[in-house]
Amino acid sequence: MTDVREGEAMSVHALVVDQDAPGGIRMGEVADPQPQPHQVLIDVHHVAVNHGDLRTDVRPPGTVLGCDASGMVAQAAADGSGPAVGTRVVAFAAGAWAQRLAVSVDDLAEVPASVDLADAAAVPLAGITALRTLRAGGPLLGRRVLITGASGGVGRVAVQLAALGGAHVVASVGSAARGEGLAKLGAHEVVVGLDDVDQPVDLVLDNVGGSQLVAAWNLLTPGGSLQSIGWASGEPAVFPPYSTFALGSAKTLSSFGDAANVGADLAILVGLLGDGKLVAEVGWRGPWGRVTEATAALSGRRVAGKAVLDVKSHEDS
Template identity: 65%
Template sequence: MSVRALVVDPSAPAAVRPGEVADPVAGSGQVLLDVHYASLNYGDLNDAKSGRVPPGAVLGSDAAGVVVQAAADGSGPAVGTRVVALQPGAFAERIAVDVNALAEVPEQVGLAEAAALPVAGIAALRSLRSGGLGPGKRVLVTGASGGVGRFAVQLAAHAGAHVIASVGSAPRREGLVKAGADEVVIGLAGIDRPVDVIIDSVGGPQLFEAWQLLAPGGSLQSVGWTSGEPAVFEPYSTIGPAKSLTSFINDLSAPGADLAELVRHVADGSLSVDLGWQGPWEDVAEAADALRSRRVRGKAVLRVSGA
C-alpha cells in the first residue's frame, strides 16, 4: 500500500514534487492522521534545497486533519478527532504522529487555519517567551507581514507589550495595526527609543541595525534570515551593557501543549490566521514561488486532494 505525498526532488521546481511513499505504520504512542491541509514554510523550501531532507523523503512539518487510527497504548485522541500536528514528513495523505505532537481542533476553528499554526506559531510563541515578553515591554518584530511576524505581533500585543511592527514596503503594512501593532515602520526608520525584545526573521544588515536598538538587558531572538544577506557587526558593537542575541530554532519535541495554547487563542479570537495563499497541493511550486518572491501576506496553505 502507498499514499501520495510531496517528496524532495532536486531537479523539480522548488525541489519538491508529488510522489508516492509507503503507507505509514503507527507506533504504540502514535495516531494515524488523514491530512486535509498542510502549511508550507520558508524552512521547508530551504530543507529541500539544502539537502537537510534527502531526495525521495517526504517534506513538511505542518498538518491538520482527522484521526483515523487511535494510539495503541490508549493515549491521545480518539478516531474522528480533528487535530493539528507538528511532525516531520507532514506533506502526505496519511501520516503517523506522536500523541505529544498534536492538539485537538474545536469545530469553531477551521482546519486550514489550524494547519498554519505549528512552525510559525510555535516559533513566535517560544521566541517571545525566551526573549522575556511581559506587560509594558517594548517589542520589535521584523518581517512582521510574514507568518511568524504576524503571529508574534498578535501574541505580544495580547500579553500587554508595546509592539513595533517592521515591514519591507508600504503595501505590507496592511492589517498590522488591526493585529495589535502600536507602530508600523518601513525597515527600522523612526524608531527613536530602545526596545526590550526583538523577534527578527530578516537577518542581514537589518539585524545589526536592530541590535543597536536593543536596550540594556534586552534580547534579540534570531528566528529566520529571509534577506539572504550577511550581517556585519562593527568593531566594539558587542561591547557595553549586557544584552543578548540568541539563535532560535524550533524544538520539535513535545510541541502539543504549545499547539493547544495557539488553538485556544484562535478559538477565543485573540489570534487570527492570515491565509495569504491557498490552493491544491499539486500547486506547491506556485506556492513556493509566491513565498520566495514575498507575495504571501501571512501563511501559504496547501489543500490535500481528496480531503
C-alpha cells in the same frame, strides 16, 4: 474517513524533493506510515508551507517535505494515549506533506469545533516559534517589542501574541504594502526597515538576519534580548567593532530552534483561534497540486502570513 486495514500494504501520495522537477518538488508515492505505539495516524486535510520548505536544495531526493498539518485521526495510538479516531487535530511532524501522517501524541492538539482545519494547519511552526521566542524574552506587559519580517508567517503571529501580552509592538516590514493589515492585528507602529525606530526596544524577534539583525541589536535597551529566529534575507550580519560592548545590564542574543513536545503549546494556539483572540493569517490557499505556485509566492515575498495547501478536497471528505 480513511479505512486502514491491518497488514494491508498501501502507499500514499506525498510532495517530495526532486531537483529535476519545477521548484524542486513533485507529487510522489511513499509507503503508508506505520505508527509507533505512541503515535496516531492522521488523515491529512491541509498542510502549510514554511520558509524552511523552500530549501529543497539541501534535502536528499525523495524526502517528504513539510512539518505542519491538520486533519482527522484515522488510527488511535496503540498505547492508549492521545485522541480517539475521528478527532480533528493539528500536528507538527517532519514529512507532513502526505495524505497520511504518523505523529507522536506529544506533537498534536485537538482543534476546537469552531476552528476551520485549514486555519489550524497554518499554526504549528510559525505559531510555536512566535510563542516560544516571546516567552523567552520574559514578561511583555508595557515592554517595547520589535518584530522584523513582521509580514511573514512567524511575524504575523508574533505581532498578535505580543499585543495580546500587553506589549508595545513595533512591526518592521520591507515595504508599506507588506505592512498592510498589521495595525489591525495589534501593531502599534508599522515601519519600513528600521531607520524610523527612534526609541530603544526591550525585546527583538528577528526573522530577517543580515544588516537588520545588526540594526535591531543596536536598538536594544540595556538588559534587552534579541531572539534570532531566522535569516530570510540570506545576508551576512557584520557587527561593527565594539558594538557588542555596552555599559549597564547585559544585552543577549539567543538562537532559537526548540520545536520539541509542541502539543501543549499547539493547544494554546488553536484555543486562542477558537476564542477569536488570534487570527490565522492565510495569505495564499490552493490545492496541493499547485505547491510550486505557493512556494514561488512565498519566496517572492507575496504571501501575507501563511500559504496553506488543501490535501483533501471537499468531495473527498
